[in-house]
Amino acid sequence: xxxxxxxxxxxxxxxxxxxxxxxxxxxxxxxxxxxxxxxxxxxxxxxxxxxxxxxxxxxxxxxxxxxxxxxxxxxxxxxxxxxxxxxxxxxxxxxxxxxxxxxxxxxxxxxxxxxxxxxxxxxxxxxxxxxxxxxxxxxxxxxxxxxxxxxxxxxxxxxxxxxxxxxxxxxxxxxxxxxxxxxxxxxxxxxxxxxxxxxxxxxxxxxxxxxxxxxxxxxxxxxxxxxxxxxxxxxxxxxxxxxxxxxxxxxxxxxxxxxxxxxxxxxxxxxxxxxxxxxxxxxxxxxxxxxxxxxxxxxxxxxxxxxxxxxxxxxxxxxxxxxxxxxxxxxxxxxxxxxxxxxxxxxxxxxxxxxxxxxxxxxxxxxxxxxxxxxxxxxxxxxxxxxxxxxxxxxxxxxxxxxxxxxxxxxxxxxxxxxxxxxxxxxxxxxxxxxxxxxxxxxxxxxxxxxxxxxxxxxxxxxxxxxxxxxxxxxxxxxxxxxxxxxxxxxxxxxxxxxxxxxxxxxxxxxxxxxxxxxxxxxxxxxxxxxxxxxxxxxxxxxxxxxxxxxxxxxxxxxxxxxxxxxxxxxxxxxxxxxxxxxxxxxxxxxxxxxxxxxxxxxxxxxxxxxxxxxxxxxxxxxxxx
Numbered sequence: 001x002x003x004x005x006x007x008x009x010x011x012x013x014x015x016x017x018x019x020x021x022x023x024x025x026x027x028x029x030x031x032x033x034x035x036x037x038x039x040x041x042x043x044x045x046x047x048x049x050x051x052x053x054x055x056x057x058x059x060x061x062x063x064x065x066x067x068x069x070x071x072x073x074x075x076x077x078x079x080x081x082x083x084x085x086x087x088x089x090x091x092x093x094x095x096x097x098x099x100x101x102x103x104x105x106x107x108x109x110x111x112x113x114x115x116x117x118x119x120x121x122x123x124x125x126x127x128x129x130x131x132x133x134x135x136x137x138x139x140x141x142x143x144x145x146x147x148x149x150x151x152x153x154x155x156x157x158x159x160x161x162x163x164x165x166x167x168x169x170x171x172x173x174x175x176x177x178x179x180x181x182x183x184x185x186x187x188x189x190x191x192x193x194x195x196x197x198x199x200x201x202x203x204x205x206x207x208x209x210x211x212x213x214x215x216x217x218x219x220x221x222x223x224x225x226x227x228x229x230x231x232x233x234x235x236x237x238x239x240x241x242x243x244x245x246x247x248x249x250x251x252x253x254x255x256x257x258x259x260x261x262x263x264x265x266x267x268x269x270x271x272x273x274x275x276x277x278x279x280x281x282x283x284x285x286x287x288x289x290x291x292x293x294x295x296x297x298x299x300x301x302x303x304x305x306x307x308x309x310x311x312x313x314x315x316x317x318x319x320x321x322x323x324x325x326x327x328x329x330x331x332x333x334x335x336x337x338x339x340x341x342x343x344x345x346x347x348x349x350x351x352x353x354x355x356x357x358x359x360x361x362x363x364x365x366x367x368x369x370x371x372x373x374x375x376x377x378x379x380x381x382x383x384x385x386x387x388x389x390x391x392x393x394x395x396x397x398x399x400x401x402x403x404x405x406x407x408x409x410x411x412x413x414x415x416x417x418x419x420x421x422x423x424x425x426x427x428x429x430x431x432x433x434x435x436x437x438x439x440x441x442x443x444x445x446x447x448x449x450x451x452x453x454x455x456x457x458x459x460x461x462x463x464x465x466x467x468x469x470x471x472x473x474x475x476x477x478x479x480x481x482x483x484x485x486x487x488x489x490x491x492x493x494x495x496x497x498x499x500x501x502x503x504x505x506x507x508x509x510x511x512x513x514x515x516x517x518x519x520x521x522x523x524x525x526x527x528x529x530x531x532x533x534x535x536x537x538x539x540x541x542x543x544x545x546x547x548x549x550x551x552x553x554x555x556x557x558x559x560x561x562x563x564x565x566x567x568x569x570x571x572x573x574x575x576x577x578x579x580x581x582x583x584x585x586x587x588x589x590x591x592x593x594x595x596x597x598x599x600x601x602x603x604x605x606x607x608x609x610x611x612x613x614x615x616x617x618x619x620x621x622x623x624x625x626x
Contacts, residue, residue: 034063035574039374039501040340057339058374060609061574066339075211076103077195078121078226080219089216094119095252114146120191121211123227123246123253127189130259132174134185147186153178155185156327157308157316169315169326170266173207176327189259192244196228223250243277264323293322314350340499356484358467360608361388361494363478365585365597366410367402371495372482375504376577378584379493379520382411382532386523388480391491396420396468398480398492399525404532410588411532412476420464423451431460431474431624458617458624473624477600493523550587557595558582561602565619569606578602596622 036043036058043056043063056065073079076091091103101107101119109115114129131147134155138148153160153176160166160178168174176185190208193200195215202209220226223234225248232238232248240246246255260278263270270279294305296319303309303319310316317326331351337343338354345352359372368378372388382404389397396419403414416427423446426434433440433453443454450465459477462470467483480494490497495504506512507522524530560566561579569575582598603616617623 035061035576036063037061037376037577039376040499041501059339060572060605061576073214075195075214076121077199077211077213077215077217078103079214079216092122092219094122094124095250096124096254108144110144113141113144116189118191121194122225122251123192123194123255125189125191126254126256127259130187130189130261132176132185132187132262134176135183139182145184147184149182149184151182153181153183155183156318156325157310158327158329165330166327167330168262169205169328170264171262172205174262175330187259187262189257192227192240192246192253192255192257194227194253220251224248225251225253227253242275264320264325266324295319296322296324298324313348356487358469358481358483359486359490359497361480362601362605363387363400363413363476363493364601365412365476365581365594366587367413367476368581368584368598368601369493370601371493371501371504372490372497373495373499373501373504375495375501377505377516377519378581379516380409380411381517381520381524383524383528384526384530385520386492386525387416387478388482388490388492388494390486390489392489395466396464398470400478400493401530402532410585413478414476416470416472416478418462418464418468418470420450420466420468425451425453425462427460427462427470427472427474429474431455431472433460471604473600475597475624477597477604479601479604493520551583554583554586557586558598560599560620565616566599566602566606566613568613569602569609569611572609572611573602573605575602593622596620 038058039061041058043058054065056063058064073089073091078092079089080092093103093105094101096117096119101124103119103121106116106118109117116127116129118125129146133148133150135150135152138150141148155166155176156168158166160176160183162178164178166176171187173188173190174185175188176183178184188207193209193211195211195213199211199213200209201212217226220231225232225234225236227240227246232246232253234248234250236248238246240255243258243260244255246253258277263279263281265281269282271282272279296303296305296307298317305319305321308316308318311326315326315328317324319325329350340357341354342357343352344355360370361372362370366378366380368376370376380402382402384399384401387398387400398419399417400413401415401417402411404411414429418425418427424436426437428434431442433442433444435444435446435451440453442460443452445452452463454461456471458473460470460472460474462472467485469481471477471479482490482497486497488496488498491506491508495501496506503512505514505516505519507519509522513519558579561575561582566575578598578601581601582595585594585597599616599620599622603613606613
């Protein structure tokens, strides 16, 4: 896990957000948050001291900075002075046989391949690799390796591959890996920890205990060593625990730790004796005839010796000499995913992975658009437009028809048309739905599974087999989400989905413009007969923002965005653009609740960011009508 401390850019410096690793960052200037508009783009911070230590980007309307050059110091209780670049604390490394080793490194003795050494916070731990050979006919070790191999890559019903290691559920320190059709299993010995016992934690299912937290300490003088906050003189030998002997040598601790053999009984059955390093298994049960039990009984079912079964989607078990042995895939320890990625577990898979988030385009109110790449703009055209389409492979397209609805300068999304292959889905006012011209009732599912429609939180949710999804409230709120496979393939009012908002206003002819009206008009489809007004696009009257009574009226109706109704989300998502959109919608509002569309858009965005607002509809009176 790399250190990626999140911060908010402030007018007078940097302000550390609440974080367990804020001790390491060492900055704490308070101030006011800075807004931004170019979603996803890097923000220049040259005017801030130590800006080289941070990368700042525009995220959800705020400038957010991440310290990404430092390796994680979590678990290190020997943090030394800053590195040469002045940004990072370093965990104390080790000197071994005249060579410097970084903390966290591990290496094998080239002369003795079974000898494994590791460095952690100024302590070198030396162990003998313990082999586990779960097959009757094994092969000699590969060159430079310690353990014999088994032909075939499977253990206790689990398949091992070159990218899928497997661990034992009885002993999480046993790891099996596969190479060229041969499997090698080893048992890891845990490194000596350099933190007080009060900071040690050992989570269930993990092989080794670890230090929780970190601490900055001054290098001990005169070649002395520090272990668990106790100083040791250079040359001093001592017994660290029942399995470990250590020596202090010119500031580095060298510890030799005995490796315990794998056991064939679960951890809860293992016997530990004070003063003895390794646990052992009790005697196996015997039959009345003095023979060993070889069958296993689980949940009322008996399994014979050598039989395997699947315990769940991740774990499989085998009966071995009357004992149950289980195995499961080893999941790589994942830190926070990079920006625009999320941790996701596929159905039927055991281990989650970081996958790119879906692109989301939002349309609401007098149409305001937030593109897949976060560009905000308003466009009041009252014709039919291409909202988004796969412009490379032509797999789908979505068009919207805007209605002037008896206004001079405003327009609102009236209908949505989704085309996938030979299927056409029409979404109309009050959440009416037609599939290939035939009205359908909700919930609806196509027999082929290509399209499903259901209601969710007072909106229609359309899902397709391509992963394209549409939310529609039947009035003017529309949200389109597409999977990452469409990156750089899209075109229309929602932009091109290439992670750069600066080129989102690209016309049909491929020219980037600054005027949203020119951009929007270029994506008109259906000819002039699809337009509600002859003068397209319209020019908005400026009297709206200058008329004081009307301005107070608009402020009052849009005010909930700034109050406790949405307060839980204010730190996650800047409401400024939504509030501005709300005021614009109320300029020439054909109904009494035009402000609801901005509330709806803000609430949905908050939900995607993990902020629940369960009462916002009741608090504002913004309920859908169908």
